[in-house]
Amino acid sequence: MSYHTAQQFYSRRQSAWNRNQNTVSFVSNVKLGPVTHTVLVALMVTVLGLVYLTQATRATAYDYEAQKIDNQIAALETKKTDLEIENARLTALDTVRSSDVAKVTTKPVSTAYVR
Amino acid sequence: MELSLQKGSRSRILAGLLLLVIAIFIARLFYLQIIQHDEYVRQAEAEQIRPLIIPAKRGEIYAYDSGNLVPLVMNQTVYTLFADPVMVTDSTKALKVIREVAGGNLRPKTEDLLARKDTRYQILGTKLTRKQAELIKKESLLGIGFQEVAQRIYPEGGLAAQTLGFVNDGGTGQYGVEEALNERLVGHDGLLESVTDVSGVPLTIGDKNVNKPAKNGDNIVLTIDRNVQAYAEKALASGLKKLGAQNGSVIIMDPQNGDIMAMANVPTYNPKDFTKVKDAAVFNNNVINSPYEPGSDIKTFTIATGIDKGVIKPTSTYNNLDYIKVADRTIVNAFKGETGVITMQHALNYSLNTGMVTVAQRLGDGNRITRGARDTMYNYFHDRFRFGQLTGIELAGEQRGTIIPPTEVEGNAVRYSNMTFGQGMDLTMLQVASAFCSLVNGGTYYQPTIIAGNVSDSGEFVEAEQKRVYPNTIQPETSKTIHTMIRKARQAFYADYDTPGYDIGGKTGTSQTIRNGKYIDDETIATYLGYGGNSKPRYVIMVEASGKGQNLQGNLHALPIFTDISNWLIDYLKLQPKG
Numbered sequence A: 001m002s003y004h005t006a007q008q009f010y011s012r013r014q015s016a017w018n019r020n021q022n023t024v025s026f027v028s029n030v031k032l033g034p035v036t037h038t039v040l041v042a043l044m045v046t047v048l049g050l051v052y053l054t055q056a057t058r059a060t061a062y063d064y065e066a067q068k069i070d071n072q073i074a075a076l077e078t079k080k081t082d083l084e085i086e087n088a089r090l091t092a093l094d095t096v097r098s099s100d101v102a103k104v105t106t107k108p109v110s111t112a113y114v115r
Numbered sequence B: 001m002e003l004s005l006q007k008g009s010r011s012r013i014l015a016g017l018l019l020l021v022i023a024i025f026i027a028r029l030f031y032l033q034i035i036q037h038d039e040y041v042r043q044a045e046a047e048q049i050r051p052l053i054i055p056a057k058r059g060e061i062y063a064y065d066s067g068n069l070v071p072l073v074m075n076q077t078v079y080t081l082f083a084d085p086v087m088v089t090d091s092t093k094a095l096k097v098i099r100e101v102a103g104g105n106l107r108p109k110t111e112d113l114l115a116r117k118d119t120r121y122q123i124l125g126t127k128l129t130r131k132q133a134e135l136i137k138k139e140s141l142l143g144i145g146f147q148e149v150a151q152r153i154y155p156e157g158g159l160a161a162q163t164l165g166f167v168n169d170g171g172t173g174q175y176g177v178e179e180a181l182n183e184r185l186v187g188h189d190g191l192l193e194s195v196t197d198v199s200g201v202p203l204t205i206g207d208k209n210v211n212k213p214a215k216n217g218d219n220i221v222l223t224i225d226r227n228v229q230a231y232a233e234k235a236l237a238s239g240l241k242k243l244g245a246q247n248g249s250v251i252i253m254d255p256q257n258g259d260i261m262a263m264a265n266v267p268t269y270n271p272k273d274f275t276k277v278k279d280a281a282v283f284n285n286n287v288i289n290s291p292y293e294p295g296s297d298i299k300t301f302t303i304a305t306g307i308d309k310g311v312i313k314p315t316s317t318y319n320n321l322d323y324i325k326v327a328d329r330t331i332v333n334a335f336k337g338e339t340g341v342i343t344m345q346h347a348l349n350y351s352l353n354t355g356m357v358t359v360a361q362r363l364g365d366g367n368r369i370t371r372g373a374r375d376t377m378y379n380y381f382h383d384r385f386r387f388g389q390l391t392g393i394e395l396a397g398e399q400r401g402t403i404i405p406p407t408e409v410e411g412n413a414v415r416y417s418n419m420t421f422g423q424g425m426d427l428t429m430l431q432v433a434s435a436f437c438s439l440v441n442g443g444t445y446y447q448p449t450i451i452a453g454n455v456s457d458s459g460e461f462v463e464a465e466q467k468r469v470y471p472n473t474i475q476p477e478t479s480k481t482i483h484t485m486i487r488k489a490r491q492a493f494y495a496d497y498d499t500p501g502y503d504i505g506g507k508t509g510t511s512q513t514i515r516n517g518k519y520i521d522d523e524t525i526a527t528y529l530g531y532g533g534n535s536k537p538r539y540v541i542m543v544e545a546s547g548k549g550q551n552l553q554g555n556l557h558a559l560p561i562f563t564d565i566s567n568w569l570i571d572y573l574k575l576q577p578k579g
Helices: A034-090 A093-097 B010-035 B037-048 B091-105 B108-114 B130-138 B176-180 B184-186 B225-245 B271-275 B293-306 B344-349 B353-363 B369-385 B414-420 B429-440 B476-497 B554-572
Strands: A008-011 A024-027 B049-054 B059-064 B067-081 B121-126 B143-152 B189-196 B210-212 B219-227 B247-253 B259-266 B317-322 B323-326 B329-332 B340-343 B452-454 B461-463 B503-515 B516-532 B537-546
Touching: A034 B067, A034 B130, B010 B037, B037 B049, B059 B143, B059 B225, B059 B516, B067 B130, B067 B219, B091 B108, B091 B121, B091 B130, B108 B121, B121 B130, B121 B143, B130 B143, B184 B271, B210 B516, B219 B225, B219 B369, B225 B247, B225 B259, B225 B554, B247 B429, B247 B554, B293 B344, B293 B353, B293 B369, B293 B429, B293 B476, B293 B503, B293 B516, B293 B554, B317 B344, B317 B353, B323 B353, B323 B414, B329 B353, B329 B414, B329 B554, B340 B344, B344 B476, B353 B369, B353 B414, B369 B414, B429 B476, B429 B516, B429 B537, B476 B503, B476 B516, B476 B554, B503 B554, B516 B554, B537 B554
Parallel strands: B059 B219
Antiparallel strands: A008 A024, B049 B189, B059 B067, B067 B121, B067 B143, B189 B210, B219 B259, B219 B452, B247 B259, B247 B537, B317 B340, B323 B329, B452 B461, B503 B516, B516 B537
């Protein structure tokens, strides 16, 4: 592997050039060999793989969070249903009839109807 | 220099072996990954992807209470407590905990069940509440688990039992609304199919996940008012007890739209305990599925037919001899002594059979119940009043009843003479009450209904589709006339029973019963059919009382129950007296 520490300047005046073209170009003196390329590609694949794994793990972690929330929702819904049933039982006709309030009510002696 | 392995050298053999092994590996991998690809994908998916059924919630059933909705049937999750005896390490502690928390829900000899180490599944208790299950779960008992089970809850107990029906252990509705509207109530289960971890938690990885939400069953709202229903049941039960009748039924309808406000039967049951019922007959709603000969209630329809056809008026007269001949038969009155020239109103007041047969004769040539007269009666009874036709009520087990057309040999003059006073045909109370509504409401037959609508998932009430309406069963003028005649028929004897200031009318019925094809004298069915209201009829009530070997009379055994309910309804509906 050889390294060139300076960039090289190539004048394009020597060749034919047209308007609106850059008159100079820079070419890096750093040349990468085939082993470096392979290592770099492998590194990039590894990084991408790690990124994928990180995201997949994060998504799975969210699944567990979602499951916890689902369970909480289900538990709260069950509690809500139980409360609704309790409410229905407490306001059922039989319960109302046998309530303490109902026991002490009396029938009116006479009822006047508005005609 | 070119390097090469010498022929037959060990290195060359080793290289050959390695090549062979690699070739075998490649072949095997080709077989597994290419040829057997689908099979292994299927196996992997079967292991990783778990289908979870999301159970649909069965619809609840509501009734009205002075315009507000109240639940009659709800759902509750209860828990079945089970054990894997092999996994239970500390059975003493397990027994102590579950006895303390759910002693009343346990099966007998729980310790024996836990000791059965040759089995892997034993149900220890049923119908545990959520709280009980949570308390046991807290103890983290090894080998003890729970299964969720949905059960129906009836906050009002046995109210409207025959109307509601029940849900059997298989989750299918039986009898009443539960059976008739099972498809609507049951909903559709959802499906969650995804890759899960070892503990069954669904994960979002994979590209074949399915999430189909469950569609809960419809929450049905009945037209029934729970206060009216409760009072009807109470009045029926106490009335029958007081009057000594064994069985009875009541239906209360709104004559202005066909809504059923209450439907009650005695004896009855509590749907919660349907498995404890010994006589399955109590599941039947006799209002809709026990056709019987309706008896004298039908006289109101005969008179209405005669008036509508213009052959009689309330003041029309005939000579009552207490008997009348039809073909080779002699028909007599149950109530005798009102002989001489009397009006049709008089005949209705005293429920005279001769008067009704006279109406049928006048529909013919004046002396005979001709084919024309029978055709007219059939047209009114069957086609207009819809006797002998299913009403289409949204309840299971409705019966059609029987009415013989004049085209049949049995549809002769004798049968049609009997039909004028409610014999010779079988009808349900619902058919009679629905048709009676049209007599007093101006002549419109509203298809009876028990469904007011449903409550959407967002809690909004959605009104049910309009039921069928059949106008002009009789002309409006005829309706006015028969309305007045029915009021007079009640006022003739029972005016003092009613709350003053209201328009209340009715007709008694006492039907003979048939045993082995013959009418018997020692068993009769008592009925009372009437309406009440102020400026217009606001309710129609029909009461029936019967009993094996019991001789019951409409005026003695059914009328008092009608009166009780009618007077209560006037207060409950806050009806203003007529001006």
